[in-house]
Amino acid sequence: MITLTDFLLVGALLFCTGMYMIVSKRNSIQVLIGIELMLNAAILNLVAFGKYDKLNNGGQVFALFAIVLAAATTAVALAIILNVYRRYKTIDPDEIKNLRD
Amino acid sequence: MTLIRVLFYGMSFIAIGSALYAALSKNLVRSIFIFFVTLFALAGLYVIALADFVAVTQVVIYVGGILVLILFAFMLSGRETLNVIEQRKGKFINMAKVPAVILAVLFLAVIVNIILKADADNLPWVKQSITQQNEITPTSSTIDNIGVNLMTTYLLPFEAISVLLLMALVGAAHLSRKEGRA
Numbered sequence: 001m002i003t004l005t006d007f008l009l010v011g012a013l014l015f016c017t018g019m020y021m022i023v024s025k026r027n028s029i030q031v032l033i034g035i036e037l038m039l040n041a042a043i044l045n046l047v048a049f050g051k052y053d054k055l056n057n058g059g060q061v062f063a064l065f066a067i068v069l070a071a072a073t074t075a076v077a078l079a080i081i082l083n084v085y086r087r088y089k090t091i092d093p094d095e096i097k098n099l100r101d
Numbered sequence: 102m103t104l105i106r107v108l109f110y111g112m113s114f115i116a117i118g119s120a121l122y123a124a125l126s127k128n129l130v131r132s133i134f135i136f137f138v139t140l141f142a143l144a145g146l147y148v149i150a151l152a153d154f155v156a157v158t159q160v161v162i163y164v165g166g167i168l169v170l171i172l173f174a175f176m177l178s179g180r181e182t183l184n185v186i187e188q189r190k191g192k193f194i195n196m197a198k199v200p201a202v203i204l205a206v207l208f209l210a211v212i213v214n215i216i217l218k219a220d221a222d223n224l225p226w227v228k229q230s231i232t233q234q235n236e237i238t239p240t241s242s243t244i245d246n247i248g249v250n251l252m253t254t255y256l257l258p259f260e261a262i263s264v265l266l267l268m269a270l271v272g273a274a275h276l277s278r279k280e281g282r283a
Contacts, residue, residue, distance in 0.1 A: 001105070016208055061247060
């Protein structure tokens with residue numbers, strides 16, 4: 001059978017990939033994809049541990065909540081990205097230095 | 102080497118490989134589309150972890166919802182986003198990425214070290230749940246139990262999430278309306 005450590009290692013690799021994307025990418029949409037990767041790594045850990053909780057299903061239920069929260073986050077983040085693009089004509093996080101006025 | 106192990110290694114290889122490709126690709130569109138593959142492979146991993154309902158939700162919400170949203174944002178944000186990427190081609194090694202690589206690799210080393218030291222399979226509560234047969238087995242069906250738990254034990258977080266979703270909906274609609282008084 002597959003052990004918990006295997007799942008945790010896969011989760012760790014995905015998390016670090018997401019972290020690399022967030023730090024290095026020069027495009028807000030790719031940064032957002034990195035955030036989604038990190039969230040997915042966390043959800044994988046929740047699900048892997050949730051296997052040992054048959055009565056309460058804690059891990060799986062909170063994995064569902066995390067997925068829904070990720071959807072809400074993405075919707076708001078993309079709306080913000082669209083606004084930033086409209087104002088600055090770029091979505092490179094390095095270029096966006098000015099506040100509103 | 103049972104079939105389930107082969108499947109697990111296949112799924113995790115696809116997930117990690119496509120995630121790395123999405124991270125290293127210079128092309129934004131390719132990066133978005135290969136992220137589809139990562140999410141599908143992760144749904145497969147959830148099935149192997151015996152969480153089939155979460156896997157289905159992952160496919161419906163992530164692949165059906167979030168990725169389409171990301172594609173929309175990409176298409177609405179115009180050509181300049183692609184030009185940024187074109188300009189930076191040509192460089193052999195991008196020095197700006199070195200700190201990010203170092204950070205990610207060091208963090209990976211730390212976290213792998215912790216995971217190997219923590220030895221999650223021999224945690225007391227995991228052992229206890231196996232002896233008390235509180236472990237999900239491949240034959241047990243969990244979806245009805247998830248439904249009951251969602252409406253009893255986890256009712257408060259459920260309601261909190263629903264209010265938050267409404268707020269996010271209104272907020273996103275407010276942020277992305279046409280240019281008036283911004």
